[in-house]
Amino acid sequence: MGFLDIRNATKSYGAVEVLHNVDINVEEGEFLVLVGPSGCGKSTLLNMIAGLEDITSGDIAIRDRVVNGVHPSKRNIAMVFQSYALYPNMTVGQNITFGLEMHGVPKPEREKAMAEVAKLLQIEELLGRKPGQLSGGQRQRVAMGRALVRKPDVFLFDEPLSNLDAKLRVDMRTEIKKLHQTLGTTIVYVTHDQIEAMTLSTRIAVMNDGYVQQLGSPKEIYDNPANLFVATFMGSPSMNLIQVKLRVEAEAAFADTTDDQGGKVSLPVCGASAALKSYKGQTVTLGLRPEALTDVEGADHRSDHVEKVQSMVTVTEPAGSDTFVTTTFGGTNCVARMRADADVHPGQRAEFAFNMEKAVLFDPKSGKRIV
Amino acid sequence: MAARAEADLRTRLQNWIPKLVLSPSLAMIFVFVYGFILFTLYLSFTDSRMLPSFGWVGLENYSKLWRLSHWEISLTNMGIFAGLYIVVCTVIGLMLAIFLDQKIRGEGVLRPLYLYPMALSFIVTGTAWKWFLDPGIGLENTMHLWGWESFSFNWIKDRNYAIYCLVLAAVWQTSGFVMAMFLAGLRGIDNEILKAAQMDGASNWNLYRRIIIPQLRPAFLSAFVILAHLAIKTFDLVIALTGGGPGRATELPATFMYSYTFTRNQMGIGAASAVIMLMTIAAIMIPYLYAELRERK
Amino acid sequence: MAAATQGTAIRTGRVARTFIYLVLLLFALFYMLPLYVMLVNSVKPLSEITGGGMMNLPEIWTVEPWRKAWSEAQIGVQPTGLKPYFWNSIKMVVPAVAMSTILGALNGYVLTKWRFRGDTILFGLMLFACFIPFQIVLIPMARVLGVLGLAGSTWGLVLVHLVYGIGFTTLYFRNYYAAFPTELVRAAQIDGAGFFQIFWRILLPSSGPIAVVSIIWQFTNIWNDFLFGASFAAGNGAPMTVALNNLVQSSTGVKEYNVHFAGAILAATPTLLVYIVAGRYFVRGLMAGSVKG
Amino acid sequence: MNKTYKHLKLSAAALALSVGVAQAADVEVLHWWTSGGEAAALNVLKQDLEGQGIGWQDMPVAGGGGTEAMTVLRARVTAGNAPTAVQMLGFDILDWAKEGALADLNATAAAEGWDAVVPEALQAFAKHDGKWISAPVNVHSTNWVWANKAVLDANGISAPTTWEEFVAAVETLHDAGVTAIAHGGQAWQDATVFDAVAMSTGGPDFYKAAFIDLDPTALGSDTMKEAFDRMAFIRDHVDENFSGRDWNLATAMVINGEAGFQMMGDWAKGEFLNAGKVPGEDFLCFRFPGTGSQVTFNADQFAMFDQGGPVSAEQAALASAILSPSFQSAFNVVKGSVPARTDVSDEAFDACAKQGMKDLAAASASGNLFGSMAHGHAAPASVKNAIYDVVTAHFNGEYDSATAVTELVEAVSIAQ
DSSP states (O other): OOSEEEEEEEEEETTEEEEEEEEEEEOTTOEEEEEOSTTSSHHHHHHHHHTSSOOSEEEEEETTEEOTTOOGGGTTEEEEOTTTTOOTTSOHHHHHHHHHHHTTOOHHHHHHHHHHHHHHHTOGGGTTSOGGGSOHHHHHHHHHHHHHTTOOSEEEEESTTTTSOHHHHHHHHHHHHHHHHHHOOEEEEEESOHHHHHHHOSEEEEEETTEEEEEEOHHHHHHSOSBHHHHHHSSSSOOEEEEEEEEEETTEEEEEEEOTTSOEEEEEETTOOHHHHTTTTSEEEEEEOGGGEEETTTSOTTOSOEEEEEEEOOEEEEOSSEEEEEEEETTEEEEEEEETTOOOOTTSEEEEEEEGGGOEEEOTTTOBBOO | OOOBOOOOHHHHHHHHHHHHHHHHHHHHHIIIIIIHHHHHHHHTTBOOSSSOOOOBOTTHHHHHHHHOHHHHHHHHHHHHHHHHHHHHHHHHHHHHHHHHTTTOTTHHHHHHHHHGGGGOOHHHHHHHHHHHHOTTTSHHHHHHHTTOTTOOOOGGGOTTTHHHHHHHHHHHHHHHHHHHHHHHHHHTSOHHHHHHHHHTTOOHHHIIIIIIHHHTHHHHHHHHHHHHHHHHHOOHHHHHHTTTOSTTTTOOHHHHHHIIIIISOOHHHHHHHHHHHHHHHHHHHHHHHHHHHHHHO | OGGGGOOOSOOOOHHHHHHHHHHHHHHHHHHHHHHHHHHHHHTSOHHHHHTSOTTSOOSSOOOHHHHIIIIISOSSSSOOOSHHHHHHHHHHHHHHHHHHHHHHHHHHHHHHHSOOTTHHHHHHHHHHHTTOOHHHHHHHHHHHHHHHTOTBSHHHHHHHHHHTTHHHHHHHHHHHHHTSOHHHHHHHHHTTOOHHHIIIIIIGGGOHHHHHHHHHHHHHHHHHOOHHHHHHBOGGGOOHHHHHHHHHOOSSSOOOHHHHHHHHHHHHHHHHHHHHHHHHHHHHHIIIIITOO | OOHHHHHHHHHHHHHTTTSOSOOTTEEEEEEOOOSHHHHHHHHHHHHHHHHTTOEEEEEEOOSGGGHHHHHHHHHHHHTTOOOSEEEEEHHHHHHHHHTTOBOOOHHHHHHHTHHHHSOHHHHHHHEETTEEOEEEOEEEEOOEEEEEHHHHHHTTOOOOOSHHHHHHHHHHHHHTTSEEEOOOBSHHHHHHHHHHHHHHHHHHHHHIIIIISOOHHHHTSHHHHHHHHHHHHHHHTBOTTOBTOOHHHHHHHHHTTSEEEEEOOTTHHHHHHHTTOOBTTTEEEEEOTTOTTOEEEEOEEEEEBOOSSSOOHHHHHHHHHHHSHHHHHHHHHHHSSEESSTTSOOTTSOHHHHHHHHHHHHHHHHTOEEEOTTTTSSSOHHHHHHHHHHHHHHHTTSSOHHHHHHHHHHHHHHHO
C-alpha cells in the first residue's frame, strides 16, 4: 500500500471511456511522471487525483484515505498549472498566500510561510508585483511557491515547463529536481516531453489512448520498452525499428535483414529466449536505439555483441557532441549516433556497428516486446 | 483497506451551488418568457378582445389575420426594413470601423460621437427626426433657405419611400454600435498576419477582402444577432416618426401587434400575430444558436 | 489591452487618408445632426421656432425652456417639471442594472466554469428569451406583478427589467468568461476557495471591461424604456420617460417645442453621460468578450 | 358580470390589503390631460376635492389620444390594482362596464338629477344596463370647420353651407394659389374629416346605419363611394406635406393664413385663442357644409372603477364635482368643448362655444346628435380602427373609392 494509490481508476464522459483501469501506487517521496502524447489521458488522471474531475469508477487514496468525492482543497495536495494560473489581480505575495488564507491560516503565519518559500525560490523581490509584470521563469517560480507554501502531501505538476523557452526549461528542470531532492516531497508530474520524464522522474508511467502502457523506472522504460509505442515515444531520436526475419539455428537466433543495396545482413540475437524462438521463420521488429548503432570506433567496448555492417550514408546531422547519421536497413530509415569526428559523408558507404546487447524485439502484430 | 471518505458536505454543496445560483434566473426566464409565450399561444386560440378571456375559437384569429391586408403590409415592411437595416448598418459599421482603425487622429472624439445615438431612445429624438425629415421645416426647407432650390427630400411623406426614412433613422441609431463591435474585432486581429500579407504584396483592398474581413466572422455574427433583435423589436421608432403612416405604409409587426392587442381590443388577433412573429424569430434564431453553441462546445 | 487605442499596421497613402478623414467627418456630422437640432432649438424662444429655420442658431438665446422643463412644466395636474421623475428613474435603474449585471455575471460564471449536462441548452433558452417582443408580455406580466403584490411599485419595475435583461447580461459574461482561463478557477479550488470566493476574488476583479459593456447596455435600455414604465409604475412613481412622454405628447393645447427639446435632452443626459464616461472602455469590453461569438 | 373580470376582481380584493388600491380618502386618477390648459383645468377639480379632504393621486399617461392610457389601464386592472377614476371615451366605457368593472353611480346621479340635464345621446355612453357608470366632463363636437377670415375675405368667399359651395370655395382658393385645406395626415384626423363628409353626403340616417349600426348595405352603398370620392377631392386640395402632421400644426397654417380651412374638432379653437385671434373677426367656425343641423360628438368622461364594494364616498364626491355646473363651466371654457350638461350658463364662453352649446341643445332635441365614429363614439375600438385603416389607406392613394368601399365592408366584418 503506497502513499498515493490509484486503484482501477476509470473515467468516462458519457459513453466514452477515456481512461481505462489505471493502477498506480506512488511511494512517499517518489517523483512519478505521467508521460504521453496529447489526449492520452495523463492530464485527466492528474485532475482526478486533484479532485478537479470525478472518478467514474475505482478509487484514489492519499495516505490511505480514499478521496473520491473529496473537495480538492481537502485532499492536501497542491498543483502547478501549465499556464501557472496566477491570479492576475493579486500580487505575487497574495497569490502565494491565497490558499493559506482560504484555509483560515492567521496572517502572521502566512507571512512567515511566504517568506520561507520566497527565500527558497529566490523571489523575495517579486512579492509586491502583479503577475503581469513577471517573466515566464518568474511566474513559474511563483506558481511553485504557491504550491510549496501549502506543504501538501502530494505535489501535482501539469506540464509546468512547456510554456518556457528551451534554455529556461532546462534550468527549471534542474531546479525542480533539486527541490525534490531537498524537500523529499511526493510529486506527480505530467508532461509530453520524454526528456523531462527521463531526467526528473524516479518512476515513469507512459500513457497512450487512456491506458498505462508501461510503469517503471526511467532505465527500465528506456532500455526495455514494453511495446512499440513506448519504444518510439521515449528517446530522441527515437528507436530504430527494422523489420527482420527470425532465423533459429540450434541455440542461436539471427535477425535477417538487408542493407541499402539489398545485400543480406544477418545479426545474431543474444540471449534468445524460448518465447523468441517460437517466432522462428516469422517477421519480427528489431528495435535498436541510435546510440546502439554507431561508428565502429564509437561502439561500446564492453559489449561482446557488436556487429559491423556496411551501408550507404544518406544524411549526416552534426549536433556538436554527436553526429546523427541516417542510413537504410531493411528498407527503413535508421538513425545512427556517431562520434562528432566520425569520418562519414553523405553518398558514401560507411561501416555501422550494431550493439546487439541493446537490441529488443517486438511482435509486429501486438506490438508487445518479445521477452 | 483504507476508510472510504464519503463526499463531504462542502463538496456536495459545491456541486449544487452552481445550479442553485442559476436557478432563479432560469425560473424567471421560464415563467416570464416561456410561460408568457405559452399564454400568448393560448390566447391566440381564444375570443379575447379587451381582456384575456377563455372562449376557444380554434384558428379563427389566424384566418382573420391572414385576411387583413394590414398584416401583409406589415410583414412586407418588416422584410424591407430588417433587410436594409441589417445590411446598411453592417456596411456602414464595418466601413467606419476600418477607417477609424487607420491610426486616425481624433479617434477618441469620433468614437463617442458615433456611439452616442445608441444611448438615446426615439422618445427623445423622435421629434428632432420628424422635423429633420419633414420637407416643410427640415432638411429640404433648410437646403432651400441655403439657396439650393431644387433640392427635394420628401420621403417621409411618400408612402413608397417612408419606410426608408425608418431605415435611415434606425441606421443612425445603431450603426455606431456596430462600428464599435467591428472595431473591437479589428483590434483583436494579429498585426503580424497583416505584416506578412503586406510583404506578400497584398494591396490594402485585398488585405481587407481576403484576410481581415474573413477573420471578423464572430463580429459579423454578433452584429447580426443584435441587429436582428433590434429590427424585430422596432416599435418606438415607428410611433415617433410616422405613426405607421403615411396611410399604413410603415406599419411593422410590432406596431401591428400592439395596435390589435391594445388599441383595437382584438387581443386574439394580436396574440395570433405575436405567435407568428415568434415563430419567425425562432426559425431564424434556432439554427443560428444551434450552430453557434454546438461549435463552441 | 493597450491595443484598444492603437490602429492596424496597415499603411495608407495621402489621398486615401484625406478621403478617410472626409468620410469620417461627414458621418460625425450625420450622427450629430439630431442632437444639434434638439440643442439649438431648446435655447430659442418659441416664437423663433414657429417662425421656421430649424437649423438656424437662435437670435435670442434663452435657458428658460430648460428651467421650465426641469422644474415647472406641466406633467400632470401639477406643474412639477421633470425633476421628481428623474429620481424615480434613478431609483429604478440603479438596482435593476446592478442586479441584472451581477446575476448575468454569476450565470456566465456557472455556464463556463461549472458546466453540467444540458447547460448549453439552458443558455440557448436564455438567449432566445432576449428576442421576446415586450408587447406580448404586458398583460400576463401585469397579472403576475399583481399576484406578487408588486404592481405599481418600483420593485415591480426592477423585477421586470431584471427578467428581460438577464438574457443579455448572461450572454456578455458567458462569452467573456469563456475566454477566462479555467486553470485559474482550478487553482483557486485547490487553494480552497469556494464557489463564491472564486467568483468574488478571482473572476470579478478581472471583469471590468465586460461589466462596462453590460452596464452600458442595461442602463440605456432600462432608462429609455417607456412601455413597462408607463404600465407598471404608479402615477407619482413614474420614470422619466413617462414624464417626458406626458410633456411631449400632450393631446391638445400649445406645443412648446423648445421646452420639449430641453426636456428630451434632460431625460437623455444620464445615458449620454454613461456613454461619454464609460464609452472609452466600451470597445475594450466588446473586444474582450462579446464579439467573440 | 363577465367571468374574466370577476376572476380578476376576486384576487384584487384578496390583495386589497397589501397593495395598490388608493388609500382611503384618496382618489387615483388616470388621465391624459397633460397640456398646460387641460392640466390647469383639471387642477380645479383637484382643489375642489382637496377642499373636501379627499387627496388626489395623479396618474397622467399621455399619448395617442388616450390609447396609451388605455393600455396602462388594462395592465393596472389585470394587476388587480385599478385606479379609482379613469378618463375614458365612448365605447371603452361600455366595454369596461360589460366586464362589470365599473362602479354604479346611480345614487349620485339620482340625487343630482343627471338624467334630466345630460343629453340622451351622451347618456348612451354614460349608462349601462340603466345604471350610471361614468361622469361626463364635456362634449366635443367634431364636425367643425375652422377658417381664416382674412383669407376667405380676400378671395370673396363666405362660409360655405353645402358641399357644392364648399367645392367652389376650395377651388377658388386653390386657383388663388392658397392651400385650400390644412390637414394633418394621421389616421384619426383623416377619419375626423371622413365623419363629417359621410354625414354630409348621406345625411344622419346613412351615418347612423353605416357607423353606428354597421349595416353592410350602408357601408357598401354608392353613397359610401360618393363619400370616398369627396375624400379624394379633399385629398387633392391639401398641401404636399400633410402626411404625419400634427393637427395643431395644421391649425397653425390656418392661423397664419397659409391655408383657408381646417376640419377639426372644437379643441382647435384653443390654438386660435392662444395665438390671440378673435372668433368672428380673425377666424370663423362653422359646421361642416351639409351638416348644419347635426352634431357629431365625443365626450370625455370619468369612469369609477369598482373597488370591490359599493361606490366609495370619494368616488361619489369626484363624480358629483365633475358634474357640478361650476366645474363644467370652468373646465370647458379652458378646454374649448362645451359642458356635458345642457343647463350650464353660457356666460363665460366665447362666440364659438356659445354657438356650440346652442347647436348641441338643438341637435339633442331634434335627434341629430350622433357619436363620432372617428372618436370612438359610434362603434367599438376594433371597428373604429378597421374603418381608420380603410379611410387612411384611401386618403393616401393606396386604392380608389370603389375598392375602398369593398375593403370597408370586409374590414368591418373582420373587426366585429
